[in-house]
Amino acid sequence: MESEVPRTCLITGGAGFIGCAISSELARRFDRVVALDNLHPQVHPSRIRPTALDPAVELVIGDVAEPAVWDALLASTAPDLVIHLAAETGTGQSLTEGTRHANVNVVGTTQMLDALVRHSRIPSRIVLTSSRAVYGEGAWEAEDGSLRYPGQRSRAMLESSTWDFPGLRSLPFEATRTEQRPTSIYGATKLAQEMIINAWALSFGVEVGLLRLQNVYGPGQSLSNPYTGIVSLFSRMAKAGRTIPLYEDGEIIRDFVFIEDVAQAVITVATKPIPSSIAYDIGSGEATSIRELAGMIAGIYAAPEPVVNGAFRNGDVRAASCDITRTTRELGWFPQWPVHRGVQALCAWIDTQDLPPL
DSSP: OTTSOOOEEEEETTTSHHHHHHHHHHHHHOSEEEEEEOOOTTTOTTOSOOTTSOTTSEEEEOOTTOHHHHHHHHTSOOOSEEEEOOOOOOHHHHHHOHHHHHIIIIIHHHHHHHHHHHTTOOOSEEEEEEEGGGGTTOOEEETTSOEEOOOSOOHHHHHTTOOSOTTEEEOOBOTTTSOOOOOSHHHHHHHHHHHHHHHHHHHHTOEEEEEEEOEEEOTTSOSSOTTSOHHHHHHHHHHTTOOOEEOTTSOOEEOEEEHHHHHHHHHHHHHSOOSOSSOEEESOSOOEEHHHHHHHHHHHHTOOOOEEOOOOOTTOOSBOOBOOHHHHHHHOOOOOOOHHHHHHHHHHHHTTSOOOOO
16 A cells, blocks of 8 residues: 555544544545544543544544444545544443444444445455454463463452462463454454454455554543543552552553554554554553552552552453564564553653543
8 A cells, every 4th residue: 555645544433542643644644534433422521523633634423333424424535545443442341331332343343344335435455453352361371381261250260369260371462373262242342343344355355454452551542431441540540649459469461552652553554565464463562460550650659559459340351461573573563662651651641631530
C-alpha cells in the first residue's frame, strides 16, 4: 500500500482512544479520513467530538451494528483502507453483558462486511485491532518441558486462593506458537472478529493486518470508563492518597503497552506491506506484575504502600504478556516506551485533568 496513492481511510471506533491517537498521522497520509463512532457514554460521557481527534477527520456518529448507518455512510464513502477499532471491551463486563459485546464485536463486524459488498466498496486492506484475550491463559510449561493449556481458572480455584496452576510456569504469548483459547466472552468475540474478517477477506482478495494488543494505556484514555484499565485507575487512586488494592497475591502479570507505541504499530500495518498474514503481538515486551506497577505509581504520588487484599475477578487470566521478537523483526516496529517511562507520562497527564469521582 505504501507505493499506492492513498485516498480514503475509514476508521470504525475512530473517536476512541486509539482512533484519536492515529488520526493526525492518517490525516497526513490520506486525502480523506472518516471516523465512524457511536460516542458511547461509557467512553464519551459528554457525547461530543473529542478534541484529540484531528480536525481534518470527518466524524460520523453511528452504530456499527446498524445496517442503515452503513448504507448512509457508504453512499458517499469508498474506503481504500478500513481500520476496524470499534469494539466493546472489558473482560469482567462481558460476563454480564455478553449480548452487548457480541452485538458490537461480532454483528458489527458482519454488518460492516455485508455493507461493503452491498455497496461495492471493497477496500484494499482491513486492519483489525484484536486482543491478547484471544489466547486466554495461553500455554504453560510443565516441569518436564512439555506445554499445557490449562484453560480458565475455576471459581473453586480462586476461592481457595490457588492463583497459579500447580507445577506449571506461564509463557508469553506469540501468534505463531500460542493457540487461541479465550477464557472470556470478550476474548471469544475478538477471536470471532479475526476469523470472520479473515474468511471474508480471502474470498474478496482483501489484505488483512491483525494486531493482538496487550494492555494499552497512556494520555488520552477515558478516565470515566470503569473498564479503561488498571494503570489509570491505580494512578487516580494514588493521586487521591488512597491505598492501591492488589488483587489475588499481587503477582498477576500483564504487558502494559503505551498508546504512542500502539499508534505507531497500527500506522505501520495500515500503510506498509504486510510481511505475514499471521497476527502480530503488540506489547512492550515487558512482563510486569500488578505489584510492580502499583509500586511505581504509589512512588510517583508518595501514596501509601499498595496492599494485597486477596480479591479476584472471575474470568481474569493469571498471566498475560507477549514475545514481540517476530513482530519487531517483520514489521520493523519497536516499542519506545518502557513501563516506567509510560507510567510517568500518564500520571503527568492525569495531573492536568478534571477528574471524575473515583
